[in-house]
Amino acid sequence: MLVVGERGRVLLSLDAGLSWLEAEVPSHVTLTGVSLYDSTHAWAVGHDAVILRSRDGGRTWERVYAAPEDERPLLDVLFESPQHGFAVGAYGLFMETRDGGTSWQARDIGAGDQHLNQISAASSQRLYIAAEGGSVYRSDDGGQNWQPLNVPYAGSFFGTLPLDALRVYAYGLRGHLFYSDDAGASWRPVETHSPSLLTNGIPFDSHGDGAGHGAGDGAGHGVLFTGMDGLLLAGNDTGGGVKAIQRADRLGIAGALNAGGGALVVYGEFGIDRLSPEQLESFR
Numbered sequence: 001m002l003v004v005g006e007r008g009r010v011l012l013s014l015d016a017g018l019s020w021l022e023a024e025v026p027s028h029v030t031l032t033g034v035s036l037y038d039s040t041h042a043w044a045v046g047h048d049a050v051i052l053r054s055r056d057g058g059r060t061w062e063r064v065y066a067a068p069e070d071e072r073p074l075l076d077v078l079f080e081s082p083q084h085g086f087a088v089g090a091y092g093l094f095m096e097t098r099d100g101g102t103s104w105q106a107r108d109i110g111a112g113d114q115h116l117n118q119i120s121a122a123s124s125q126r127l128y129i130a131a132e133g134g135s136v137y138r139s140d141d142g143g144q145n146w147q148p149l150n151v152p153y154a155g156s157f158f159g160t161l162p163l164d165a166l167r168v169y170a171y172g173l174r175g176h177l178f179y180s181d182d183a184g185a186s187w188r189p190v191e192t193h194s195p196s197l198l199t200n201g202i203p204f205d206s207h208g209d210g211a212g213h214g215a216g217d218g219a220g221h222g223v224l225f226t227g228m229d230g231l232l233l234a235g236n237d238t239g240g241g242v243k244a245i246q247r248a249d250r251l252g253i254a255g256a257l258n259a260g261g262g263a264l265v266v267y268g269e270f271g272i273d274r275l276s277p278e279q280l281e282s283f284r
Contacts, residue, residue, distance in 0.1 A: 001013040001016070001017055001036075001257050001259075001265065002034050002036050002042060002044075002058045003034070003255075003257075003267045003272065004031035004032070004033070004034045004044050004046070005030070005031060005254075005267075006030050006031075007028050007029075007030070008025045008027040008028040008029055008030070008031055008046070009022065009025070009031070010022070010023040010025050010031065010034075010044060010052075010058060010061065011023070011272070012057070012058045012059060013265075016259040016260050016263070016265075017257065017259045017263070017265035017272070017274040018274065020272065021059075023054075023058055023059055023060065023061060024059070024060045024061065025052065025061045026052070026061060026062060026063050027046070027050050027052060027061075027063055027066075029046050029047040029048045029050055030046050030047045030073075031044050031045065031046035031047075031050075031052075032045060032046045032047070032073065032074065032075045032076065033045045033046070033074070033075060033076035033077045033087075033118075034077065035077045035078050035079045035085065036057075036058065037079045037081070037082055038082070039057050040055060040056065040057055040082075041054070041055065041079065041082045041100070042054040042057065042058045043077050043079060043085060043087075043101055044061070044077065045074035045075070045076065045077040045087050045089070046073065046074060047073040047074075048066050048067065048068035048073065049065065049066055049067040049068070049070055049072055049073065049074050049089065049093070050063060050065070050066045050074070051063070051064050051065040051066070051074065051077070051087060051095075051101060051104065052064065053100070053101045064101050064102060064104075065095075065101075065104050070093075072089055072090045072091050072093045073089050073090050074087045074088065074089035074090075074093065074095075075088060075089045075090065075115070075116065075117050075118065076088050076089075076116075076117065076118045076119050077119075078119045078120065078121060078127075080121055080124050080142070081124075082100055083097075083098055083099060083100045084096075084097070084098050085097050085100075085101065086119055086127075086143055087104070088116035088117075088118070088119045088129060089115070089116060090115045090116075091113045091114075091115065092108070092109070092111045092112055092113050092114055092115075092116065093106065093116065094106065094107050094108070094109045094111070094116060095107070096143065109129075109137065109146040110146060110148075111129075111131060111135070111137065111146075114131045114132050114133055114135055115131060115132045115156070116129050116130075116131050117129075117130050117131060117132065117156065117157065117158045117159065118130045118157075118158060118159040118160065120159065120160050120161065120162055121162065122162035122163075122164065122165055122168065122183075123165060124142060125139075125140060125141060125142045126138065126139065126140055126162070126165060126183065127139040127142070127143050128160040128162060128168060128170075128184070129146065129160075130157035130158055130159045130160050130170060130171075130172070131156070131157060132156035132157075133154065133155075133156065134151055134153050134154040134155060134156070134157070135148060135151075135157065136148070136149045136151050136157055136160060136170050136184060137149065138183065138184050149184040149185075149187075150187075151170055151178060151184075151187050152178070152187060152189070153172070153176050153178065155172055155173035155174060155176060156172050156173050157170050157171065157172035157173075157176075158171065158172050158173075158197065158198060158199055158200075159171055159172075159198070159199070159200060159201055160201075161201035161202070161203075161223065161225075163203065163223075163237050165183065166180075166181055166182055166183050167179075167180070167181050167237065167238075167239075168180050168183065168184060169190075169201055169223065169225075169239075170184075170187070171198035171201055171225055172197070172198060173197055174195045174196075174197065175192040175193075175194040175195050175196050175197075175198060175227070175231075176189070176192075176198070177189070177190040177192050177198060177225065177233075177242070178190065179239030181238075181239065188239060190235070190239060190240075190241065190242060191241065191242075192225075192233055192242055192244070193244065194227065194229075194231055194233070194244060196227040196228045196229040196231045197227055197228045198225050198226070198227045198231075198233075199226050199227055199228065199252070199253065199254050199255060199268075200225065200226045200253075200254065200255035200256060201223060201224065201225045201226075202223070202224055202255075202256055202257070202258060203221060203222065203223055203224075203237065203258075204222050204223060204224035204234070204256070204258055204264065205221050205222035205262070221236065221237050222234060222235070222236060222237065223235055223236065223237045224256060224264070225242070226253040226254070226255055226256050226266065226268075227252070227253060228252040228253070229246065229250045229252065230246045230247025230248070230249060230250045230251055230252065230253060231244060231246055231247075231253065232244065232245050232246070232247075232253065232256075232266070247270075249270065251268060251269040251270040252268050252269045253266050253267070253268040253269075254267055254268040254269075255267055255268070259274060261277065262276075262277035262280065263275060263276055263277060264280060
């Protein structure tokens with residue numbers, strides 16, 4: 001597991017979140033996204049358009065790109081192979097590498113000056129970008145061409161959660177959550193009963209047995225969304241309803257990671273917490 005954050009901090013866990021090590025990082029700017037391709041290759045991005053690369057699974061890092069004079073932070077990074085990857089950020093910043101991050105080329109994908117908040121993959125060919133102003137973009141050719149999707153919300157989206165070639169969630173401001181089963185051609189809202197900004201989404205089954213017990217109605221495996229105000233939302237992966245629990249301290253949750261066996265690692269304003277299946281019992 002890798003998590004990144006303020007002051008260039010990178011933390012690494014080799015035991016599913018039970019303990020953490022601080023990595024050696026040649027930068028002190030805020031880091032906003034990380035992509036761990038396998039046990040060796042990792043990249044992180046952040047303010048000053050900094051891009052860091054690790055070739056030892058996140059233990060040590062080198063800076064391969066930075067452009068502080070542009071005043072356009074990078075917000076997320078995704079690699080679909082050890083050589084080919086993308087970084088996205090503020091004011092339409094979209095960058096691509098085909099040599100493992102040694103060199104990067106900026107491209108215009110037709111998003112104007114919208115902030116590109118997150119990039120995710122349904123497959124090596126089908127990618128999504130969540131952006132501000134109610135915008136979600138999809139590529140069906142590995143990131144070479146992008147088309148805007150018609151999502152019925154004008155506020156910013158902070159992420160998408162693709163589940164397969166057709167099923168995908170989009171989430172963002174004020175608890176807005178949408179589900180599509182046709183790769184974003186149409187969407188339906190999922191009621192969250194919360195005004196909190198949603199920050200992250202992952203496939204997750206609190207039973208840890210793959211049986212597909214979700215909090216919402218209908219069959220399917222689980223999904224989990226994190227948010228500000230200490231919000232956790234659990235549901236199924238077929239667009240059903242979600243069930244909420246909230247941290248007592250209401251501190252914002254930036255994201256979550258599967259820890260195996262039904263356990264969950266959450267990270268945010270409070271640092272890092274590992275939640276056992278017993279602590280997640282209210283999801284069942």
